[in-house]
Amino acid sequence: MLALYVRDLKLGIRAGGGALVGILFFLAVIATVPFAIGPELTLLARIGPAMLWTGALLASLLGLDRLFQADREDGSLDLLVLAAERHMLPLIVLLKCLAHWTASVLPLVIAAPVLGILLNMDPLANAATTLTLLVGSPAVTFVGAIGAAVAVTLPRGGLLVSVLILPLVIPVLIFGVSTAYASVNDPAPFLPPFLILCALTLFFTVLGPLAASAALRAARG
């Protein structure tokens, strides 16, 4: 089990520039914002959390379609599905998601506060946004696993994966952004939306691997 995690982590980091491409995409998205809406610093600071969340969300969708496809091409996915008698398939999917998250999404979370400075966000808002990204981004990966598993047989499933899972991650986005805003705007309470965000992540931690493994089994039959 741990070996699988380490293997996926190594593959994720070494293959095709790994996390760097994601971070560059994230940077590109954030850098276009001031050009699009003008370099007015107060406005940038106000929409900063929302832009960081949108950018991170889009960047984390990038590599998702490869989550199971690389394994399918070299045949190891069949082995993993067949090994389900010894290890539960949802557990394997969970580990693969965690490895993918560590290799490609965690760097985005780490890069977020630096990009926040570009958007003139004050330290508290910056920290809060990074914290909500840290808590909320696993949910995006787990929902993404469902899309990746469903589209695993498609040669160019990348766009389809995004179309399928974006509606499902909207709740995560809503609560992530509202938590980040609640930390800055004083009257709004911080804890309730933050706890709902945690609950969403836990919910998708269960639902994502279960549905994804069902889809993987169906894709073989």
Place this chain on the structure above:
Amino acid sequence: MTETTLTGRFAGLANPTRFLALADRLILPMAVLSLLLLAAGLVLGFRAPADYQQGTTVRIMYIHVPFAWLSMMCWGVMSVAALGTLVWRHPLADVALKAAAPVGVVFTGLALATGSIWGKPMWGTWWVWDARLTSVFVLFLMYLGVIALTRAIDDAGRAGRAAAVITLVGAVNLPIIKFSVDWWNTLHQPAAVFRMDGPTIHPTMLWPLMITALGFTVLFFTLHLAAMRTEVLRRRIFAMQRLAARREEGRSA
């Protein structure tokens, strides 16, 4: 006893020829019935009293509310079909799911459109991002995603199973839509018909609403059956074409 006959009947429909025969017999009467119900409902709706605040604008309710109900019921039907694909492996279940999605997306789009047309004079805006509108919009996007998925995968069985998984996951959205008006403070009004303490809407308005809702429901199942029949026939033609091509190949070789 009843359960065995029911499953027996569903198992009998697994034979596409038997299903086609049943669909051929049902579609025309159902279409006529839905037309009669809709005509009656709309006439009653125009004769029902106008709202004391909204005036005659309230009459759009008689089509807006059925569209909204059916947009959710269609996803429910698709979820049952998805279970039929994944659990019972009924051969027509993926046909049912694939055929229902385009009908559902039209009903959802019409619910959003009529809601906008109703919202403009009443709320003063075409669109607000409140919980009910947003969750129905998400449902609309999910319909489009399922349609894109069923058309992206060539193999019918594989496409059906993939769409079934997405449909079941998307069913999470249904209770969110239903209870969005209770959980959040929305511009959209709370439920008026299906409530624990009985409907709060006056019977003179409730009756036309119920009749149009029934009419649209029958219309939905008519369209659904017709779409399923088309899909079964399309698959047959496809199989025959492949068979013919193979024979041709064998003859030339």
